[in-house]
Amino acid sequence: MSAPTIIPGSWLDREGGKGRRVCIVLLTGLGDVVNALPLVNALKDADPTLRISWVVEPMPAPMLSPHPSVDEVIVYRKKLGVAGVRQLAGEMFRQPRWDLAINLHVFAKSIWGTMFSRAPRRVGFDRARTFDQTWLVTNDRIGPRPRRHTVDMFLEFAAHLGAPVAAPEWRITFTDEEQAARAEFFSAIDRPLVGIVPASNITRKDWIAERWAGVVDALEGEFGFRAVLMGGPGERETRLAREITDAARHKPLWAMGDPIRRMAWMIDGCALLIAPDTGPLHMARALDTPVIGLYGHTSPWRVGPYERYHDLIIDRYTDPGEAPDPSRYDPKLGRMEQITVDDVVDRIRLARDRYGLMDRS
Structure with a gap:
C-alpha cells in the first residue's frame, strides 16, 4: 500500500486537528456495504486519525466489525419503525456531533442517520441520482454524472473529499x-x-x-x-x-x-x-x-x-x-x-x- 496523494485544499487536506469524526450512512444491502469498504480505506489511509462511524442495518453490520478502517458501528433497526428511529437518535445524540457525514444511500431511509450526525458538512449524491428527495438532507453534493459501477460511485466521494483511489482495497479481516x-x-x-x-x-x-x-x-x-x-x-x-x-x-x-x-x-x-x-x-x-x-x-x-x-x-x-x-x-x-x-x-x-x-x- 503506497501513501495516498491528498488533493491540496480538499477537506482531507485542511487544517482541522486530529481525530475528526466521520459518519458513513449506508444501511443495506450486504453487497453495497462490501462495495463501500474501499472508500473508508481511502479515507483512513489519507488521515489515520479519522474516527469513522458507520450507520447500518443489522443484517450487513457484522461485515464491519472487526474492520481496520471502521472504528464504530451504529445499528439502525429500521424494521422497528418509529421506535427504531428514536433508538438511533438516542444513540447518536449521546455522542458529540460528527465533523462530516457521508450519505451513500439514494433512498429516504438514510435521512435519519445523516441528520442525527449533526455534521456541518453532509455529503451526498447529486439530485439526479437520488430518490425520495434524499438530496435535501445534504449540503454538499458530488458532481452529476451517469450511474456507474457501485464501487466507482462510492469512490467518487473519496475523490470529492481529496483522496482519489488508484487501486481499491477491501481489507476484510478475520479474528x-x-x-x-x-x-x-x-x-x-x-x-x-x-x-x-x-x-x-x-x-x-x-x-x-x-x-x-x-x-x-x-x-x-x-x-x-x-x-x-x-x-x-x-x-x-x-x-x-x-x-x-x-x-x-x-x-x-x-x-x-x-x-x-x-x-x-x-x-x-x-x-x-x-x-x-x-x-x-x-x-x-x-x-x-x-x-x-x-x-x-x-x-x-x-x-x-x-x-x-x-x-x-x-x-x-x-x-x-x-x-x-x-x-x-x-x-x-x-x-x-x-x-x-x-x-x-x-x-x-x-x-x-x-x-x-x-x-x-
Missing part, C-alpha cells in the same frame, strides 16, 4: 477464532469446495432450482469438486435450497442460514463461488475468490464483480450486439430463465483452467 474455525472446517473437506448462493433478495434475480441441481451434479461428477449451498435463513431461500438438494443426484453440503461472518470465511476458503446478483458475490470479489455471476434481471456492469472475473460472468441482461452499459439500472424480466446449465458448466471449466481452482485451499 483468530474465525481463522481457527475456518481451518477446522476445511480440514474435513477432501476436495476443493465450490459455494453456490441460489437465492437473492429479489425473486426475479433468482435462477431455477432444477438447473442449480444440474450444476451441483456437474461440480461433483464431472469436475470432482464438493458443492455447498450458502445463503440467508429466510423461508424462500431455504425452500429453493431444499428443492435443489432434492433434485440433485449428488447431495451438496448445507450452509444455509449460517451467520454472515461464517459465510465470509467459508467463501474465503472456497475455490469458486457461483451466484446471481447478491451480496455474497461481492464478498467473493472482495476476498479474491473467483466468482461466476449469473445476470439477467440486472446489469453485471453496474452490480457485478468489480474489475475482475468478467470472463466468468453470464450476461443475459445485455442484448446481442449491445455495448455493456453500467449506467442502466432498469430491470429486465424473464432474462434469468435464458441461462442454461451448459452456460454455467462452460464457465466452471474456464474458471478451472484459468484460475487454478484445483490448487486453491
Whole structure:
C-alpha cells in the first residue's frame, strides 16, 4: 500500500486537528456495504486519525466489525419503525456531533442517520441520482454524472473529499477464532469446495432450482469438486435450497442460514463461488475468490464483480450486439430463465483452467 496523494485544499487536506469524526450512512444491502469498504480505506489511509462511524442495518453490520478502517458501528433497526428511529437518535445524540457525514444511500431511509450526525458538512449524491428527495438532507453534493459501477460511485466521494483511489482495497479481516474455525472446517473437506448462493433478495434475480441441481451434479461428477449451498435463513431461500438438494443426484453440503461472518470465511476458503446478483458475490470479489455471476434481471456492469472475473460472468441482461452499459439500472424480466446449465458448466471449466481452482485451499 503506497501513501495516498491528498488533493491540496480538499477537506482531507485542511487544517482541522486530529481525530475528526466521520459518519458513513449506508444501511443495506450486504453487497453495497462490501462495495463501500474501499472508500473508508481511502479515507483512513489519507488521515489515520479519522474516527469513522458507520450507520447500518443489522443484517450487513457484522461485515464491519472487526474492520481496520471502521472504528464504530451504529445499528439502525429500521424494521422497528418509529421506535427504531428514536433508538438511533438516542444513540447518536449521546455522542458529540460528527465533523462530516457521508450519505451513500439514494433512498429516504438514510435521512435519519445523516441528520442525527449533526455534521456541518453532509455529503451526498447529486439530485439526479437520488430518490425520495434524499438530496435535501445534504449540503454538499458530488458532481452529476451517469450511474456507474457501485464501487466507482462510492469512490467518487473519496475523490470529492481529496483522496482519489488508484487501486481499491477491501481489507476484510478475520479474528483468530474465525481463522481457527475456518481451518477446522476445511480440514474435513477432501476436495476443493465450490459455494453456490441460489437465492437473492429479489425473486426475479433468482435462477431455477432444477438447473442449480444440474450444476451441483456437474461440480461433483464431472469436475470432482464438493458443492455447498450458502445463503440467508429466510423461508424462500431455504425452500429453493431444499428443492435443489432434492433434485440433485449428488447431495451438496448445507450452509444455509449460517451467520454472515461464517459465510465470509467459508467463501474465503472456497475455490469458486457461483451466484446471481447478491451480496455474497461481492464478498467473493472482495476476498479474491473467483466468482461466476449469473445476470439477467440486472446489469453485471453496474452490480457485478468489480474489475475482475468478467470472463466468468453470464450476461443475459445485455442484448446481442449491445455495448455493456453500467449506467442502466432498469430491470429486465424473464432474462434469468435464458441461462442454461451448459452456460454455467462452460464457465466452471474456464474458471478451472484459468484460475487454478484445483490448487486453491
